[in-house]
Amino acid sequence: MLPLPTLPANASAGPDTLITGELTFKRFNSKEPEALVIGANCTMDGVHFSLGEKGRVRIGDYCYFTNVVLLCEVELRFGNYVVVGWNATIADTDFHPLAPAERIADAIACSPAGKGRARPEIPKRPVVIEDDVWIGPNATILKGVHIGRGAFIEAGSLVTRDVMAHARMMGNPAQVVGEIR
């Protein structure tokens, strides 16, 4: 009953992986030869794969994502058995520069009048999420974050720094509130 999108030519998915949604690849702009590689037995329910020209996303086996927004300019790497809850956002970029003058230059380059103008350098760093991580609904994971195996990110958390394996995180910014074994 849900729309089944066609995979872009530079994307692949393993056996019994299900991808649903209407806007799944609407902003899939990666030119990398293997931009998106999804393993077997995954459920990608309404996931939004927004990839820049050099974006690469790797997803392991038995992952379950519900309406997740993936914003990728460099690399997002997920292990196996990763659960990401409804409406969570994971980004490997800051989208715009921090310095005010550079941000003006970026606003012009991004505008309809800025055709062909190069954008300034924007901070971006890969996000790595290891096996058995659970990320709750409405959570946000920012650039450069490495989440260790088995960590548990509570619903609505905003993660700005690396997370130790098996840590339970909560809050904005997310803090360690316990341990999950």
Added chain:
Amino acid sequence: MNPDRTLPWDWYPGRIPENVLVDDSAYVETSFSFYLFRSQSPRGVELGRGASTYLGTMFDVGPHGRVKLGDYALVHGARIICDTEIVVGDYALISWNVVLMDTYRVPFNALDRRKELERVPTRQPRFAAADGTARPIHIGRNVWIGFDTCVLPGVTIGEGSVIGARSVVAEDVPPYTVVAGNPVRFVRSLTP
């Protein structure tokens, strides 16, 4: 609602399940809200007098789940993840992208979680169905919950309280209190 339990104004070709009790004066915008509904309870979802659910509201209700929306309760696009009981009081206002979850759905233990994730691809539609650790959520009468807020398992929110936008509520909120933040903290009291 039509006699065959379709909705005259619906964009989605679905029906309202038999165990969803909708008052004649209540409004359901789309049957798509029940795409993940699989409750076997005789009163899986109840909508009181003048209660309403709009686009984006999802009743992701497991086999033993029961959801009750009180009279004039307004749910405008919340994700309701229920394995035991979620009660929304009369006159409550629930904003968009709010998550009400009485369960984490999958087991905390990574090995048990793997077993459950291995079952997901065998189900149609796919869903995670594990585990008996759900704890009911009770949202009092006249409560207002701001957008993007998450209410975690076991939470009770007292009558007349207000939860600020983008909050995460992990503990009970007393009546007539404004709280906000992630995790929430006290902002001020309200006069009943």
